[in-house]
Amino acid sequence: MPESQHIEYKKSFGKETIISLVSFANTSGGKVIVGVGDNGMVYGIKIGPETIQRFLNEIKMATYPQLLPKILVEDRDGKKVIVFEVSEYPVKPVSFKNRYYKRVHNSNHVLNLDEIIDLQQQSLSQSYDAYPQKQLVSELQLGLIDQFVSRVNDRGRFKLYDDVLTNLVKLQFVREGRPTLAAILLFGNHGNSIHKSVILF
Secondary structure (H helix, E strand, O other): OOOOOOEEEEOOOOHHHHHHHHHHHHOOOEEEEEOEOOOOOEOOOOOOOOHHHHHHHHHHHHEEOOOOOEEEEEEEOOEEEEEEEEOOOOOOOOEEOOEEEEEEOOEEEEOOHHHHHHHHHHHHHOOHHHOEOOOOHHHOOHHHHHHHHHHHHHHOOOOOOOOHHHHHHHOOOEEOOEEEHHHHHHHOOOOOHHHHHHHOO
16 A cells, blocks of 8 residues: 555654654544555564653654554564554644644645644634544434434424434534544443433433
8 A cells, every 4th residue: 555645654763753643633644654665665663662652752742732643563574563543633733843744645744824823723613522533423322312303302492304314414413424522422332421411401
């Protein structure tokens, strides 16, 4: 798989790795795979007892707001590689040592002042729970959604008569085809403490 909007290869870990993670966080997320060359050739990387923690600390120290990527060690062609993965960050822009980057196709670009301001304004206008998640709409509990819709209709402020997906989109519980964090909290399968407050809406 070649480098792309969401994939970057690095032969070794360094500042360019962190810059790519920042670019992904400021755009739409992605993975940096360390131990693989730009041409896709697997070189592998030596991993000691403290390697992962050291890399994570370097990422945290060099970024603001601090990035905490998911980190996986994989075997490829009999060699170890490290996969760093970040999602689009809810509070943007993220910086690397006070410089800001975005992902364009398969490369990283420095943000200009207008782009930095635009990202800041987007973050201010959209709360954390409004960001789409990786889960599928089908993973939400239909019974809870039906109860919520019934409660909304009973209150009479507005009426929801469409199918489930259309209603979720109208209420901005689904964005870009994925449930938002708010939808996961309200209608996800993770217990009843939050759900009770939904029914009392």
